[in-house]
Amino acid sequence: MLGNLITRIRTEKGISKTDLSKATGINVGHLTHIEKGDRNPSHKLLKTITSALGVPFEPLYHAYDKKLEEQQIEFNYVNHMVYNQIPVFSDLDFINCPANFSNATFAYRVFDNAMEPTIPQNSYVYVEQNAVVHHKEIGLFKLNDKFIIRKLIYKKDHFVLKANNKSFDDIVISNTDKFFIIGKIYV
Numbered sequence: 697m698l699g700n701l702i703t704r705i706r707t708e709k710g711i712s713k714t715d716l717s718k719a720t721g722i723n724v725g726h727l728t729h730i731e732k733g734d735r736n737p738s739h740k741l742l743k744t745i746t747s748a749l750g751v752p753f754e755p756l757y758h759a760y761d762k763k764l765e766e767q768q769i770e771f772n773y774v775n776h777m778v779y780n781q782i783p784v785f786s787d788l789d790f791i792n793c794p795a796n797f798s799n800a801t802f803a804y805r806v807f808d809n810a811m812e813p814t815i816p817q818n819s820y821v822y823v824e825q826n827a828v829v830h831h832k833e834i835g836l837f838k839l840n841d842k843f844i845i846r847k848l849i850y851k852k853d854h855f856v857l858k859a860n861n862k863s864f865d866d867i868v869i870s871n872t873d874k875f876f877i878i879g880k881i882y883v
Contacts, residue, residue: 698761706749811845
């Protein structure tokens with residue numbers, strides 16, 4: 697997944713592999729292996745790459761060593777990942793992280809009852825940033841500038857966000873939506 701993300705960023709910024717190679721000191725062949733997912737760069741090398749691409753290190757670091765499944769590649773999953781933004785924490789506090797959620801990156805307060813009874817309103821969930829959210833798993837998403845927690849459903853040619861609480865409608869993601877996958881939820 698990291699290689700796919702690097703490729704996306706490089707192409708969106710109009711940077712050729714040759715230019716990235718010159719900026720990082722990594723030969724083009726090695727960059728090709730990284731982008732194909734055949735090799736993972738060291739953390740030091742990833743910092744060099746993110747610096748050359750002009751993006752923060754942490755969002756790409758969280759994609760490190762994660763694999764995309766065929767269906768996720770088909771849905772262009774990586775195009776819905778945030779790579780140039782970092783979370784803003786408004787509570788300015790810390791919360792204990794249970795040992796069984798050791799991959800969590802941050803905690804997020806749930807502001808609605810859409811996922812009740814599984815996730816109560818005003819509780820905290822644990823989020824693994826840039827983790828792959830598989831079919832029917834719960835994730836944190838940003839949809840048209842609003843954060844929501846829902847189950848991610850893969851349909852034939854689109855994503856659907858589904859609440860546990862039946863009083864909430866399913867959300868069908870369209871091509872005009874600004875839809876980003878923030879990460880996987882642990883509850």
